[in-house]
Amino acid sequence: MEATREMTNRKLIAGNWKMNGSLSANEVLLKALLQGAQPACDVAVCVPAPYLAQARGLLADSSFALGAQDVSAHPQGAFTGEQSAAMLQDFGVRYAIVGHSERRQYHGETDDAVAAKAAAALSKGITPIVCVGETLAERDAGRTEEVVKRQLAAVIHVNGHCISEIVVAYEPVWAIGTGKTATPEQAQAVHAVLRAQLHHAASQHAAGIKILYGGSMNASNAAELLFQPDIDGGLIGGASLKAPDFLQIIAAAR
Ligand code: 13P
Numbered sequence: 451m452e453a454t455r456e457m458t459n460r461k462l463i464a465g466n467w468k469m470n471g472s473l474s475a476n477e478v479l480l481k482a483l484l485q486g487a488q489p490a491c492d493v494a495v496c497v498p499a500p501y502l503a504q505a506r507g508l509l510a511d512s513s514f515a516l517g518a519q520d521v522s523a524h525p526q527g528a529f530t531g532e533q534s535a536a537m538l539q540d541f542g543v544r545y546a547i548v549g550h551s552e553r554r555q556y557h558g559e560t561d562d563a564v565a566a567k568a569a570a571a572l573s574k575g576i577t578p579i580v581c582v583g584e585t586l587a588e589r590d591a592g593r594t595e596e597v598v599k600r601q602l603a604a605v606i607h608v609n610g611h612c613i614s615e616i617v618v619a620y621e622p623v624w625a626i627g628t629g630k631t632a633t634p635e636q637a638q639a640v641h642a643v644l645r646a647q648l649h650h651a652a653s654q655h656a657a658g659i660k661i662l663y664g665g666s667m668n669a670s671n672a673a674e675l676l677f678q679p680d681i682d683g684g685l686i687g688g689a690s691l692k693a694p695d696f697l698q699i700i701a702a703a704r
Pocket of ligand 1: 466550621625626627628629664665666667685686687688689
């Protein structure tokens, strides 16, 4: 099975800019990335919603995919401040992050809401990057496996018929923006749990579902994380805002 995975799974390196950027800074960053990258992997940048049009223009004719950081669970209507999957589709968005821990924490997103957002994305042909991950308190209490399995189970329950179309991102909350990366062994252990759960839900497709690691991935630790058998790429926050760092991570993904 490993051989099959290696043959079919190009790695995916996705930048999550979070709430950072400006018209001028985005242009400098994207031009530097396009000039410097010779990716042997898939690359995506998930930009703030107001910059989708700008990024789409700058990325036109490149191999980089455009991503959003969230998507509404609803198709349209009175949902002030939200963006529908159809709107994202209008801008050529290929990926939408759903269930990022910052949305779960600051916006009260439940497992069910995340599952509905994944469904909304899939309905418009947008690949949801479904984030799961435990807090430090949950890890210390030995609950890591239980938490990530519960989070993924909600998404599988609602999207089981097209579960092979999703991307999963394991992002331990304690590693996000803290400089404390999970060790390759810690990350691989959780990725193997998630892979087994996907295998249960979609046996013949599980090997092809990308499971990304996110949480203080940077130019110096990317290679050893990406070397792990069940780590199919990265979801990168801070380091995706610095062209030389993001380029090194892209180069490490082969
Ligand atoms: P950092 O890479 O800044 O730790 O952020 C990770 C993350 O949250 C990506 O979605």
